Every structure is written in structure tokens, then in C-alpha cells.
Amino acid sequence: MVNVAVLGYGVVGSGVVELIDNNNAIFSEKLGQPIDVKYILDIRDFKGDKYEKKLIRDFSVIENDPEISVVVETIGGIGAAYDFTKRALTAGKNVVTSNKELVATHAPELLILARQKGVSYLFEASVGGGIPIIRPMFYCLAANEINKIVGILNGTTNYILTKMIYEKTPFDKALVQAQKLGYAEADPTADIDGHDTCRKICILAALAFGRHVYPECVYTKGIRDITLDDISKADAHGRVIKLLGSAKKLENGDIEIFVSPCAIRKTHALANIEDVYNGIMVTGDAVGDVTFNGRGAGKFPTASAVCSDVIDAARDSIQYSIFWKDEGRDFIRSFEDIKFNYLPGTDIPVIE
Amino acid sequence: MVNVAVLGYGVVGSGVVELIDNNNAIFSEKLGQPIDVKYILDIRDFKGDKYEKKLIRDFSVIENDPEISVVVETIGGIGAAYDFTKRALTAGKNVVTSNKELVATHAPELLILARQKGVSYLFEASVGGGIPIIRPMFYCLAANEINKIVGILNGTTNYILTKMIYEKTPFDKALVQAQKLGYAEADPTADIDGHDTCRKICILAALAFGRHVYPECVYTKGIRDITLDDISKADAHGRVIKLLGSAKKLENGDIEIFVSPCAIRKTHALANIEDVYNGIMVTGDAVGDVTFNGRGAGKFPTASAVCSDVIDAARDSIQYSIFWKDEGRDFIRSFEDIKFNYLPGTDIPVIE
Numbered sequence: 001m002v003n004v005a006v007l008g009y010g011v012v013g014s015g016v017v018e019l020i021d022n023n024n025a026i027f028s029e030k031l032g033q034p035i036d037v038k039y040i041l042d043i044r045d046f047k048g049d050k051y052e053k054k055l056i057r058d059f060s061v062i063e064n065d066p067e068i069s070v071v072v073e074t075i076g077g078i079g080a081a082y083d084f085t086k087r088a089l090t091a092g093k094n095v096v097t098s099n100k101e102l103v104a105t106h107a108p109e110l111l112i113l114a115r116q117k118g119v120s121y122l123f124e125a126s127v128g129g130g131i132p133i134i135r136p137m138f139y140c141l142a143a144n145e146i147n148k149i150v151g152i153l154n155g156t157t158n159y160i161l162t163k164m165i166y167e168k169t170p171f172d173k174a175l176v177q178a179q180k181l182g183y184a185e186a187d188p189t190a191d192i193d194g195h196d197t198c199r200k201i202c203i204l205a206a207l208a209f210g211r212h213v214y215p216e217c218v219y220t221k222g223i224r225d226i227t228l229d230d231i232s233k234a235d236a237h238g239r240v241i242k243l244l245g246s247a248k249k250l251e252n253g254d255i256e257i258f259v260s261p262c263a264i265r266k267t268h269a270l271a272n273i274e275d276v277y278n279g280i281m282v283t284g285d286a287v288g289d290v291t292f293n294g295r296g297a298g299k300f301p302t303a304s305a306v307c308s309d310v311i312d313a314a315r316d317s318i319q320y321s322i323f324w325k326d327e328g329r330d331f332i333r334s335f336e337d338i339k340f341n342y343l344p345g346t347d348i349p350v351i352e
Numbered sequence: 353m354v355n356v357a358v359l360g361y362g363v364v365g366s367g368v369v370e371l372i373d374n375n376n377a378i379f380s381e382k383l384g385q386p387i388d389v390k391y392i393l394d395i396r397d398f399k400g401d402k403y404e405k406k407l408i409r410d411f412s413v414i415e416n417d418p419e420i421s422v423v424v425e426t427i428g429g430i431g432a433a434y435d436f437t438k439r440a441l442t443a444g445k446n447v448v449t450s451n452k453e454l455v456a457t458h459a460p461e462l463l464i465l466a467r468q469k470g471v472s473y474l475f476e477a478s479v480g481g482g483i484p485i486i487r488p489m490f491y492c493l494a495a496n497e498i499n500k501i502v503g504i505l506n507g508t509t510n511y512i513l514t515k516m517i518y519e520k521t522p523f524d525k526a527l528v529q530a531q532k533l534g535y536a537e538a539d540p541t542a543d544i545d546g547h548d549t550c551r552k553i554c555i556l557a558a559l560a561f562g563r564h565v566y567p568e569c570v571y572t573k574g575i576r577d578i579t580l581d582d583i584s585k586a587d588a589h590g591r592v593i594k595l596l597g598s599a600k601k602l603e604n605g606d607i608e609i610f611v612s613p614c615a616i617r618k619t620h621a622l623a624n625i626e627d628v629y630n631g632i633m634v635t636g637d638a639v640g641d642v643t644f645n646g647r648g649a650g651k652f653p654t655a656s657a658v659c660s661d662v663i664d665a666a667r668d669s670i671q672y673s674i675f676w677k678d679e680g681r682d683f684i685r686s687f688e689d690i691k692f693n694y695l696p697g698t699d700i701p702v703i704e
Contacts, residue, residue: 019495019638030494124492130639132484132492140476140484142382143371143659269645272624286371286656287482287646293621294642304638307495 002035002314005062007084008075009042009055012098012125015303016072017051020310030311038068041084059084063091070313072306073097078105089113089121094313098125098302104199108212108326122309127153127200128278130301131294132308137207137282144284146208148248150351153200155276155296156184156191157223157243161261162274164231165240171226183276183297194222194243194259201245204280205257209249212326213257219335220259230261230346239263240271241348256333262351263343354387354666357414359436360427361394361407364450364477367655368424369403372662382663390420393436411436415443422665424658425449430457441465441473446665450477450654456551460564460678474661479505479552480630482653483646484660489559489634496636498560500600502703505552507628507648508536508543509575509595513613514626516583517592523578535628535649545574546595546611553597556632557609561601564678565609571687572611582613582698591615592623593700608685614703615695 004020006013017037020027027035039062040054049055062068071088073095075081081102088095089110097103102110103123114121124134128151137146152158156178163174175192178184190196198220202213223243234241242264247257264271269291273279278296283289295301340349356372358365369389372379379387391414392406401407414420423440425447427433433454440447441462449455454462455475466473476486480503489498504510508530515526527544530536542548550572554565575595586593594616599609616623621643625631630648635641647653692701 015638023495023497023637026497027495130636131642132488135492136484136488139664140487140660141656142663143375143379143656145375145378267624269624272619284482284656285375286367286652286659288650288653290483290644290646292642292644295640298640300638301640304493304495304636307638308492311494312491 001033002031002069003038003067004035004070004072004310005039005041005068006037006072006074007041007059007081008073009040009044009046010074011299012302012306013040013072013074015299016074016306019300019303019307027307027311031314035314038065059087063087068093070094070096070310072310073099074306075099076101078102082106085110086113089117089119092117092119094120094122096122096306096309096313098123098306100126100196100199100203104202104215107203107206108324111324120313122313123203124309125302125305127203128280128292129155129294129296129298130304131278131280131292131296133204133280133292134207136292137204141282141284141287141290144286146249146282146284148283149201149204149208149280150244150246150270151201151204151280152242152270152273152278153197153245153280153296154191154243155278156188157197158273158278159183159276160192161223161226161241161243164226164228168228170228171223192222192224194220197243197245198259201247201257201259205247205255206324208247208282209255210324211255211331212324213255213332214329217329217332218257218259221261223261226261230343230348233343233345234263234348237263237343238266239343239350240266242270244270244351246351250333254331254333256338258335258338260349262349264351353385354383354421355390355419356387356422356424356662357391357393357420358389358424358426359393359433360425361392361396361398362426363651364654364658365392365424365426367651368426368658371652371655371659379659379663383666387666390417411439415439420445422446422448422662424662425451426658427451428453430454434458437462438465441469441471444469444471446472446474448474448658448661448665450475450658452478452548452551452555456554456567459555459558460676463676472665474665475555476661477654477657479555480632480644481507481646481648481650482656483630483632483644483648485556485632485644486559488644489556493634493636493639493642496638498634498636500635501553501556501560501632502596502598502622503553503556503632504594504622504625504630505549505597505632505648506543506595507630508540509549510625510630511535511628512544513575513578513593513595516578516580520580522580523575544576546572549595549597550611553599553609553611557599557607558676560599560634561607562676563607563683564676565607565684566681569681569684570609570611573613575613578613582695582700585695585697586615586700589615589695590618591695591702592618594622596622596703598703602685606683606685608690610687610690612701614701616703
């Protein structure tokens with residue numbers, strides 16, 4: 001029996017609990033043994049919830065239960081999530097997470113800790129929601145030198161831009177629509193100012209180039225100032241505006257990385273990724289361009305990615321740490337040093 | 353030291369040899385040990401070739417060399433390739449292949465043999481060239497019940513259709529162009545009559561649904577009869593014609609699978625996959641639709657996929673066999689029983 005503890009019973013956490021329950025036969029077949037969520041940790045009450053009996057409030061119960069082999073961290077942020085992750089790894093438990101902020105901030109330390117303990121720290125769900133990207137990059141493109149990654153990595157801003165492009169809805173109104181649909185949070189800063197995209201491109205860059213990239217070193221501009229006039233100017237040049245995270249390895253080994261609204265051709269592989277979908281284009285020296293797209297967020301798409309990691313963690317010990325070193329910050333090319341063309345009459349970079 | 357033998361020194365085989373040489377440092381880092389191609393098996397002469405010294409003609413040298421842990425089969429077909437694969441697996445060697453015909457025809461037997469011997473039989477390169485698809489489906493979507501797979505799985509026909517759609521080039525002329533560019537073979541039957549697509553959708557269906565699907569049971573129609581008039585009719589309905597492989601699980605567990613030119617909306621996730629690119633859309637119950645696209649063929653893209661399997665095989669033993677059983681043929685829904693809408697004035701199915 002694989003016993004799982006889920007930390008944080010929010011949208012993603014509850015999705016994980018439901019998915020393990022709903023598709024239990026699929027999990028068991030792939031694991032060769034049954035699987036069950038033994039504990040759900042949350043400080044809130046969930047009276048009458050189907051899984052109410054599994055709810056606990058004391059993390060030490062999980063930490064000290066030798067039956068728990070996989071801990072799913074869907075708390076988010078870098079407070080309790082960081083503390084519990086370290087404690088779970090230290091206790092010799094595999095940890096699986098959707099927490100991009102924690103991965104982008106503390107991955108080198110957590111990966112080394114996991115390695116020392118012979119367990120896995122997995123984060124497929126931290127980038128691109130349900131889209132398989134971490135494992136494909138790590139395994140399927142393993143024979144390549146990866147030169148470049150460009151992605152639409154945030155569903156909320158892509159939804160807003162899609163409304164602006166196709167329905168000529170101004171930014172403020174599109175944001176309100178996104179909030180009404182639950183795509184944007186009450187405080188939408190992390191999405192619309194690009195911080196969420198920044199964390200994700202940092203994770204992808206680290207995986208591709210083997211070096212941790214600290215989000216605070218990355219030039220990050222969101223879509224708050226994009227106007228319908230910008231959208232029209234792009235259209236007049238056969239382009240659309242997308243919020244991109246971009247990371248490129250330069251010839252001297254330095255990394256050029258930024259987050260910015262960019263004008264891309266309508267025939268670009270990412271131009272038709274619309275609404276809340278995410279799309280990620282990876283360029284390898286042997287494979288050329290490969291693009292992955294799908295739902296970048298949401299309860300079950302994200303739970304799908306978390307649960308694939310749960311199955312992996314329960315089956316094998318997987319170690320990303322050896323390819324992800326903390327080598328400081330000097331290798332990051334300053335945004336001001338990047339030579340862009342700009343969409344005429346705007347400060348929006350043109351990307352080919 | 354990981355010692356590799358490459359069977360068949362054609363386009364893909366030579367790509368594998370070159371890639372292992374060119375990116376040797378990347379391979380070594382990921383493997384934690386050096387890697388070398390010790391033998392290349394081919395019956396032809398390659399006088400003056402850079403790797404001439406590695407060329408041998410007698411498979412038993414490879415079979416009997418205990419230093420060889422990974423055999424790469426890029427011979428193609430189901431003659432010598434089948435024989436050598438069985439012998440290599442029997443000798444306890446991992447086998448990696450790009451040979452879709454062999455996988456589509458004999459995978460259940462070969463997977464069981466690999467399992468008995470505790471080695472891997474891997475075939476990421478058999479579908480979608482360099483596009484990561486086999487591993488992502490098997491691992492990253494492991495928590496999903498996969499309901500449907502639709503793909504543009506053949507680069508040659510997609511190139512021809514792209515020429516017909518965008519340059520109004522008639523089929524015959526577009527085929528000649530594809531041949532001139534090396535995309536189509538002198539005998540283009542396997543591509544243009546859909547057999548290549550058929551093998552690939554059979555492999556994907558088997559992985560998704562856990563049952564081997566014999567290519568000869570699958571209704572297969574190619575693009576030989578598509579006219580510019582058909583293309584125009586599709587355009588008038590906001591659609592494009594693509595050669596699709598499609599596999600769907602029905603509620604009673606049966607499988608609906610076919611290969612046919614289909615009319616899809618211009619906004620469909622596969623509509624903008626052009627030229628020699630392939631695109632594959634997988635639908636899971638949790639993740640929704642995810643789409644993968646990239647170069648579906650070619651020397652280095654295919655070598656990229658083969659080599660990712662080489663790294664995996666050398667690192668771990670991976671077993672797909674448990675999810676891929678030979679359960680006969682009765683579960684395949686006849687094409688005549690599928691209710692299609694047709695593009696008006698044609699016999700081309702409309703797919704939403």
C-alpha cells in the first residue's frame with residue numbers, strides 16, 4: 001500500500017485527493033499495489049466534506065508516520081510549505097509539489113536534501129499545469145543541448161490577452177472577466193505583473209541549463225500597461241501580443257532570460273495558444289523545436305501532473321539534483337544588454 | 353562505460369552515431385559514466401567513413417559481447433530487425449528502436465521477452481520522430497484515463513497537404529517536390545496511403561488503452577485521392593484537410609480507430625501543424641487536451657528520441673509491457689459503424 005499525505009486542501013490539493021480516489025484502479029495497476037490518501041493537512045474546517053475523516057492539523061503526525069511514503073505539498077508560498085517540505089524530506093519521504101514559488105526559490109537546497117536522503121523531490125505541476133514538460137525536458141530531450149525555451153506560462157494573462165485580441169475588450173474589463181471566471185485571483189498581481197511567469201521560466205531555465213536562476217535576477221514585466229492600441233499595432237504587423245517567458249543560452253555560456261509582453265508572428269507556434277492554455281517551445285540542437293500545449297492551470301489538469309509525480313515517486317527514486325547547481329547570479333545577461341527590435345510606436349519587443 | 357551497438361547505418365542510425373559523438377559530454381554527465389558506440393552493423397561498405405572502423409557485418413559479435421548493454425535497432429522492417437531484436441533481448445541486452453513497423457507488429461512478444469530478461473525495449477522514436485510522446489503518455493499522464501488520441505503522424509503527407517492548401521499545388525506535383533526534398537521515398541506508398549500513420553496510431557492506442565492493436569485491423573485511407581477541389585471545399589467551410597490517425601475508447605471499452613484524411617476546423621489544435629511537422633493531441637479525463645508538436649522525422653530529430661531511450665535504458669530498466677496486452681481483435685469498432693459527418697460533396701469525414 002502506498003500511503004500519501006496531502007498538505008493543503010485547496011483547489012489543487014482537493015483535486016489530488018479526488019483524482020486518487022476516482023482513478024484508483026489506474027493508480028493501483030501502474031504501481032502494482034493499492035494507493036490511498038491517509039491524511040489531508042489543513043488548518044481550516046471542512047465540515048461535511050467527503051474526506052473529512054482524513055483531515056488533520058498537526059504536521060508531525062505525517063512526519064512521524066512510517067507508513068507515509070509520499071507527501072504532496074499543495075500549500076503554496078514559501079512559508080509553511082518550505083518548512084514542511086524540508087521536514088518531510090529529512091524524514092525520508094518523497095515530496096511532490098505544484099508550488100512554483102518554492103521550487104523557483106529553494107530548489108537547489110531541497111534537491112540536495114532529497115538526494116542525501118535518497119528520495120525524490122518532484123515538481124511536474126509547477127510549470128504548465130497538466131502539460132507534461134519537466135519530465136519530457138529532463139528525459140526525452142536528454143540527448144540534446146537545449147538552447148532556448150520560450151513559453152506562454154500563465155493562463156490568466158493569456159486569457160486576458162485573448163479577450164483583448166479577439167473581442168477588443170480593454171485590459172481592465174478583461175481582468176474583471178477573468179476574476180469572475182475564477183481564472184484571476186482577487187489580488188491579481190502575481191499573474192498580471194509577470195511574477196508567476198518569471199518563477200516558471202526560472203524553473204525551466206534551471207532544468208535546461210543546469211543552473212539555478214533566482215527569480216529576482218530576472219527582468220520581469222507584465223501586461224498591466226498593454227492597451228488595445230498596442231494590440232492593433234501588432235495586428236497591423238501580422239503579429240499578436242503574448243506574455244512570454246524566454247530563456248536562451250548564449251555562446252559564452254551566459255543566460256539571457258526575461259519575462260515581457262512580446263509581439264510574435266501570427267504563424268508562430270505559440271500564437272494560437274489561446275484562453276487559459278499554456279504553450280512551451282523548447283529548442284534542442286538535435287530535435288529542433290518541440291512545442292507542448294494544454295491547460296496551464298485548473299484543479300484536475302494540475303492534479304494530473306501532481307499525481308503522475310506521485311506514481312513516479314512511489315515507483316522509483318528520481319533525482320533531478322545533479323543537473324541543477326547553484327552557481328550564483330553572474331551568468332545572467334542584463335535585460336538592457338539584449339538587442340531587441342520593438343513593435344513600431346511601442347516598447348514591446350518583437351520576437352521571431 | 354556504456355557500450356552501444358547500432359544496427360543499420362542509414363539516416364537514423366548514422367544520426368545516432370553522430371549525436372552520441374557530438375554530444376558525448378551531455379550523455380556522460382547524464383549517465384554518470386562515459387558512453388561509446390562500439391559497433392555499427394551494416395552489410396554495406398562505407399569506405400572512408402569517419403566511423404568505418406566500427407563497422408561489422410556479423411550480428412553474433414554484438415550478441416556475444418558482454419560489454420554491449422544497449423543495442424540500437426534502426427534497420428527498419430520486420431525481417432532482420434525482428435530477428436536481431438529477439439536475439440539481443442534474449443542475450444540480456446536493452447534494445448532501443450525507431451522501427452514503428454516492428455513495434456506495431458510484434459511489440460507484445462518483444463515486450464514480454466524484455467520483461468523476462470529484465471531489460472528494456474524502448475521505442476520513443478517510433479512515433480512523432482523527435483517529439484516526446486511515448487514517455488509523456490506513459491509517465492506524465494499516468495494518473496489519467498486516456499480517452500482519445502488524434503494525430504498528424506506522417507511528415508511527408510503533411511508536407512504534401514500543406515503545399516496543396518497554401519500553394520494550390522496539385523497532389524502529383526506536391527509529391528514530386530516532397531521526393532526532391534528527400535521527404536518522400538521513391539516508393540511513397542507507405543506514407544501517402546496511410547500505412548505509416550496506421551502503425552503509429554496503433555502504437556499510441558496500445559500505450560493509451562493497454563491493448564495491442566494490429567495495423568491490419570485498422571481502416572486506413574491515405575491522401576492519394578485528395579484534390580484541390582476537396583481543399584477548396586474544406587476552406588469554404590473554415591476547415592483544412594489533414595491526414596489523421598485517430599483512436600478513441602468507447603463506453604463499452606471497445607476502440608474506435610482509423611486513419612483517414614479529415615476536415616478539421618482552422619482553429620483546431622492540429623490545424624496549424626504544417627510542413628513536415630507532426631502534432632499529437634491526447635485527451636485525458638483529468639488533464640483535458642494536451643498537444644505535442646515538432647519535427648516528426650529527419651536524421652537528428654529521430655536520433656534525439658533514440659538517444660533519449662539509450663540514456664534511459666543505460667540508466668534504468670523500464671518496462672512498458674505490463675500495460676500492453678495482446679487481447680485479440682474483437683474490441684476494434686468497424687469503420688463502417690462509425691457515424692461521421694462528411695464535408696459536403698466529398699467522402700472526407702469532418703472531425704471536431
